[in-house]
Amino acid sequence: MTQQHPEGPVARPDLVEVVVGALGRPHGIRGDVAIDLRTDEPERRFVDGAVLRVEGSTRVLTVESTRWHSGRLLARFEELLDRTAVEGARGLVLVTDVPADEVPEDEGEYYDRQLVGLAVETTDGRPVGRVRDVLHPGPQDLLEIETGAGTRLVPFVEALVPEVDLAAGRVLVVDVPGLLSDLPDEPGPTGTSA
Structure with missing residues (x-):
């Protein structure tokens, strides 16, 4: 986790900052917000009590609860108490620090x-x-x-x-034609003109 000092966060070499999502549209009037996911592992990043930072700032949002609705992750944050607060936070990008050596849970997956x-x-x-x-x-x-x-x-x-x-x-x-290099120019029509 990034340590807080009066001058701001201090980076630790054993942690890396990753983007996990962005705040989307409000859902209802109680402060639920749709999350535009930027992670393949929302169940790891949006657990109850997770403290996420707003990218480029020291502002934090604490996950109060999450649920799935119509294929979208909805979250409620302790700091966003109602729809008005969610509307004001729309578009904020959320980040968290993870261990630099952490790997995805599924084999064949990569960060x-x-x-x-x-x-x-x-x-x-x-x-x-x-x-x-x-x-x-x-x-x-x-x-x-x-x-x-x-x-x-x-x-x-x-x-x-x-x-x-x-x-x-x-x-x-796999080096298929045109994937890693330009295709050679097509030869022009051959023959004589009249």
Whole structure:
């Protein structure tokens, strides 16, 4: 956990800050708020009594309770007493500190921070570049890979990324045409003109 000092939080090297969600629309009049999740493990991050920070500030929100409603996580925070307070907090991004060596509960799952910086190689061993970021634009996560030829976005699916080896510090990617490099220009029509 980040220690508080009069000058602000003091970082600890054994902890990393992770974004877990953002406050969405109010639900009802008693202070429930829909959470726009930014974590695959809401049951670990939004437990009753969890103290979450507002990104970029020292403000904290304490989880009073949570429940699922129509596929969305609803939370109530001790500091947001009613709908008006929730409306004023809408859009705030919530973060928490987790142990740097923490891993997901499910095998084959990875935290973004574990993937960023890994070397990228093709399945035949050719170096490609490094993972610069992990993007979550919709139903399919993307690896943003910095190559010598520029940035490439690779869908993070087993068919294209068959191996993640954290111990070796690398990710293997299948080199399909156009994925890691530009396709060669199509040859123009051949023949003679009249």
